[in-house]
Amino acid sequence: MITQAVHISGDKDKRVNLMFFADGYTMQELGKFESDVNKLKDDIISPHGAMGHVADLLNIWATFVPSEHSGIGTHDQPLPGAALGLYRPGPELRAVYVKHPEIARAACKWFREGGAGDGDCDQAILLGNDPLYGGLGGEFTIITASELNGPLVLRHELGHSLIPVGEEYDGGYAYSGVNSDKITYLNDLKWKNYLANPGETRIEDSRMAVQAYPWHDLDIGDYNSTFMSFNDFASHTKSYPTALLRTSLSSIPHPSHVNLTLNGRPLDLKNYFPTEWQNSLDRRWLDISLLDGLELGENVIRVSLTEEGRKEKAGQGGKMITSLEVIEYGGQGRFNHTLGHIGAYRTFSMNGKVTLRPTNEECLMRNVTYPRFCPVCADALRHNLLKKISRKRVTMR
Structure with missing residues (x-):
């Protein structure tokens, strides 16, 4: 096992620590893993990245454990000897699951409880050595090393993990958090302090x-x-x-x-x-x-x-x-198409229900190709990271 610091902004006990874990990288692919991690890190915490405004609150680490074979599995089967057992449920470019969550869970806990001199893990990112789209949110942020889609999936799934917020895209079901509200709450929206015209709130048609x-x-x-x-x-x-x-x-x-x-x-x-x-x-x-x-x-x-x-x-x-x-x-x-406008926009769930979101298309929680969070989500990200750090300090006492 090899653990490296990728981005350090301060003492690990006073930061939120993201830990990349390798899956599907052979011993000969250590250099590829390091390169993949650094590209993903640069995307999220560069000055114009989705999390550039909170780079001062984050540490990023990477842990390499070799797998026997290169790549991830398909059809519900991980590759033999995979470090964590990442796999697709079918051949399609959709979700990626982990066969051995107990290993990832134990590894993250081991770092978090001081099992190593270097490294810490408040949020595990399971990185599969696969060149195509795929991933999943939840307890772990699961992504692939896709040049085109890896950064998109990482930003979006970390949003769920770190803020936390629900979806904004249509056709989902998990609508909750600071970026979602019910139509019946139109006069008291969660983001009412951000509204462009607070006295003239309406639902965009x-x-x-x-x-x-x-x-x-x-x-x-x-x-x-x-x-x-x-x-x-x-x-x-x-x-x-x-x-x-x-x-x-x-x-x-x-x-x-x-x-x-x-x-x-x-x-x-x-x-x-x-x-x-x-x-x-x-x-x-x-x-x-x-x-x-x-x-x-x-x-x-x-x-x-x-x-x-x-x-x-x-x-x-x-x-x-x-x-x-x-x-x-x-x-x-x-309907207000103005860029930067914060109001009340309809989101249509897979079962036909309607909720509201703050912006039209200017948030990566709605449009995965958009590179940034809207102001509501961006501020909530900083607030929740500070809250996580505060809790860590209380626990240490």
Whole structure:
């Protein structure tokens, strides 16, 4: 076992200590583990990182224990001789679980209780040696070494662990904490001190037209979604004149490999495959603004592979559309798109319930591709880290 200090801002008894634990790294991959940890560390605590404003309250450590084989498992099975036993429940690029949580738990406790001269562990981060998207929150922050998605998952899951806050994205179920409130509490929101116009609080008018997590393999066939717009068909008016189509794909390296049409019209995807994501088989997110909104009444989205896409060999999990949602926005000033605006925005859960969140899309707890927390979450992060440190001092006495 090798433990190293990665970022030290003060005495470990007066800081919150994050500890990376290796899984799926062989002895020959010690250097890769160190490099992966340092990239992730730089992402979160750099001056412009999601946790740059609390870098003074954090220490970051890394512990390397070699595994027999490189990588993580799939289909509910970790690789033989894995240090912690990280695995995917299937082949798809979704959650990553730990087979031996008792080992991670005991290791973190051992450091926390002074079992080693160097290192401390208030929050364990289990880092799997895998180049593709995956992770999970909870007792442990589980992530992979994906160049593109590892930092995104780390920021988001640490938000749950350290603040703690609930989700802000649509289609989930865990809506709680400082960034979530009930519609019935509109006049006394948890973030009322941050509101741009506290005397004129309103719920920004948006509607969820379609929401799905299909995890559909496009090599098997096209994916179709037929749904109704919230625009008033009877009066032939567009009360929701603009919309956002948000989808995610995996194992689709080029925009020329996939066709995405809305009501038979192809959407140009070239601008949604940035340079750093070109050629990648990793999971990717596309946010497509529909400036003309949806058609009145019935709408149809179709996703299919092009001839070029069909010829390409599939990556892990297959050529998939993994998620799809369409959000419609009220016209005539009924929805505030202003960047930086803090108000009351609807979030739609997987069971149809509605809660409120502080900002539209400017928080990584809602949009994993966004690099920072909103002010409500950012301040709560600092507050909760200070609270954790205060509790540690009381315990030491």
